Amino acid sequence: MKSIMVVGTTSHAGKSLLTTAICRILSRRGWRVAPFKGQNMALNAYVTANGGEIGYAQAVQAWAAGVVPWVEMNPILLKPQGDMTSQVIIRGRPVGKVNAADYYEQYFEIGWRAIEESLQHLGTEFDLIVCEGAGSPAEINLKHRDLTNMRVAKHLNASTILVVDIDRGGAFAHVVGTLELLEPDERLLIKGIVINKFRGQRSLLEPGIKWLQERTGIPVVGVIPYLQELFPAEDSLDLMERKPQKAQTDLNITVIRLPRIANFTDFDPLESEPTVSVKYISPKHDLGHPDAVIIPGTKTTIADLILLQKSGMAEAIQNYAASGGTVLGICGGYQILGQIIADPEGIEGQAGRYQGLNLLPIRTVITGQKIARQRQVTSNFPQMGLPVNGFEIHQGRSRVEQQADNQAFQPLFDDVNLGLVDSCQSVWGSYLHGLFDNGPWRRAWLNRLRQQRGLKSLPTGVANYREQREQMLDSLATEVENHLDITPFLP
Structure with missing residues (x-):
C-alpha cells in the first residue's frame, strides 16, 4: 500500500x-x-x-x-x-x-x-x-x-x-x-x-x-x-491562535465561546468576509454591543446552558435581544434559545428538565439516537428561494410549540424542523451546520445587519465558500x- x-x-x-x-x-x-x-x-x-x-x-x-x-x-x-x-x-x-x-x-x-x-x-x-x-x-x-x-x-x-x-x-x-x-x-x-x-x-x-x-x-x-x-481548526484551542482582529470593519459579530464549543468551523466563511469582524468571547466576559451574537454548537447543550445562566451571559443575551439585537443559535445554540430542554434518559448527564433562554418557541428532548445527515433545502428568510446546503449533527429532537400569533415565528427553510426566525428577523435558530458556507444566504443575512446600521447592501451573487476554500x-x-x-x- x-x-x-x-x-x-x-x-x-x-x-x-x-x-x-x-x-x-x-x-x-x-x-x-x-x-x-x-x-x-x-x-x-x-x-x-x-x-x-x-x-x-x-x-x-x-x-x-x-x-x-x-x-x-x-x-x-x-x-x-x-x-x-x-x-x-x-x-x-x-x-x-x-x-x-x-x-x-x-x-x-x-x-x-x-x-x-x-x-x-x-x-x-x-x-x-x-x-x-x-x-x-x-x-x-x-x-x-x-x-x-x-x-x-x-x-x-x-x-x-x-x-x-x-x-x-x-x-x-x-x-x-x-x-x-x-x-x-x-x-x-x-x-x-x-x-x-x-x-x-x-x-x-x-x-x-x-x-x-x-x-x-x-x-x-x-x-x-x-x-x-x-x-479549519481541530479543536477549541485553535481559537486562541486565530489571526488578530481586522483593524476596521462594518460589522462586529460576537460568538460565545462555550466550554464545549463544537463546529466553530461554521464561522470561517464569516471570518473570510472583509467587512466583518468575528470575536469569540467567554461567557464570563461582557457581551458589549455587537451587531449580532451567535450561540454556536456544543457537545453538551445542557451543561453549557447552565453555565450561561450561572455566568450571567444568558440574561445578557436576553436583554440584548429585547433591545432589538440580532441573535443566532446553531444546533446546540438553537436548542439553548428555546423554552425547554428535557433529558429524561440522562444522555448528557443527570436526567432532568431545564429552562432555556425562551427566545424561540421550541421544546427539545435529548435522545440516544443521533441525527447525522447532509441536507439540501430552500430558504424562506432572509430571502425567499435561496438554495442552502449543510449538514445536521445532533441528538435532540425539537418541536415547535403552538403560538398565539401564527405569524410571530416562521420556518427558516422549507423544512420546518431545521429552524425558525421571528417576525422582526432578529432571533434566528437552525440545526444546519455549514449555513454560512452558502454565499448568497450569508450575504443576505449580513445585509439585514447592514440595513440596521444604515450601510449599503453587499452583492448577494457571490460564490459559495467552497470556491474560496479551493x-x-x-x-x-x-x-x-x-x-x-x-x-x-x-x-
Whole structure:
C-alpha cells in the first residue's frame, strides 16, 4: 500500500496543514490521493454523504485531494463531552461513551480493527494514502496503546515526515528528543524533517539545519514559512491562535465561546468576509454591543446552558435581544434559545428538565439516537428561494410549540424542523451546520445587519465558500511546494 505518514514533535506542529498541502500537491500531479487519520479527538466534525461523522480536518484534506470525504478517512473520532468522557464514533457511527481511563481497554482492539479495515478499503481505491498522526509519536506512557502514529506507519511501512514548530522555540531539542524516544524500527521510517512556521532569514537557520542533519542522519526536506492563511481548526484551542482582529470593519459579530464549543468551523466563511469582524468571547466576559451574537454548537447543550445562566451571559443575551439585537443559535445554540430542554434518559448527564433562554418557541428532548445527515433545502428568510446546503449533527429532537400569533415565528427553510426566525428577523435558530458556507444566504443575512446600521447592501451573487476554500487550498499547496521536497517520499 503506497503511503506517506506525517507525524509531529508536538500538538499544533502543523501536521494537519502539511497533510492537507501534500494531498493537494499530489492531486495536482495526477495522483488519486486519500487522506487518513486513524484516530482524531475533535469537536469539529463533518457528515459524509452516507451520514457518517468524521473530523472536519479530514473532510478538508479530502477536498484538498479532490475527492469526496469518506468515513474510512477517519475511522475513529472521539468527541469530548466533559468530565473526562468522550463519545466514541467508529466508522462514522456512535458506539458508546467512555471515560479516558477505560477507553483503550474497551476500544483498542475494536479501534485497530477499524483502522486496518479502513486502510485496506482505501488502498483498493486510491493510488496513495497520506496519513496524519496525532500529538507526538513519542509519548512513552501512551506508545503501547497509540492507534494513530507509528503503529500506523509501521503497518503501512510508510515513509514518514517529522514536522516541528520552530515558532515555539526549542525545535532542535524537540526533533532530537522525539527521535531518541522512538524504537529503532520506528526511527528508520523517518525519512525527512520539516521545520514549520519559520520566521526570519533562511541563511541564519542554515548552521542549525546542517547540525541537525549531521546529528540525526535524516535530511531536512523543508523549511516552511509562517503562513497566515486561516484553515479549519481541530479543536477549541485553535481559537486562541486565530489571526488578530481586522483593524476596521462594518460589522462586529460576537460568538460565545462555550466550554464545549463544537463546529466553530461554521464561522470561517464569516471570518473570510472583509467587512466583518468575528470575536469569540467567554461567557464570563461582557457581551458589549455587537451587531449580532451567535450561540454556536456544543457537545453538551445542557451543561453549557447552565453555565450561561450561572455566568450571567444568558440574561445578557436576553436583554440584548429585547433591545432589538440580532441573535443566532446553531444546533446546540438553537436548542439553548428555546423554552425547554428535557433529558429524561440522562444522555448528557443527570436526567432532568431545564429552562432555556425562551427566545424561540421550541421544546427539545435529548435522545440516544443521533441525527447525522447532509441536507439540501430552500430558504424562506432572509430571502425567499435561496438554495442552502449543510449538514445536521445532533441528538435532540425539537418541536415547535403552538403560538398565539401564527405569524410571530416562521420556518427558516422549507423544512420546518431545521429552524425558525421571528417576525422582526432578529432571533434566528437552525440545526444546519455549514449555513454560512452558502454565499448568497450569508450575504443576505449580513445585509439585514447592514440595513440596521444604515450601510449599503453587499452583492448577494457571490460564490459559495467552497470556491474560496479551493483558492486557499491551492495557495497553501503552492507555498508549501516551494519550500518542500516531496520527491523522496513518492514511490
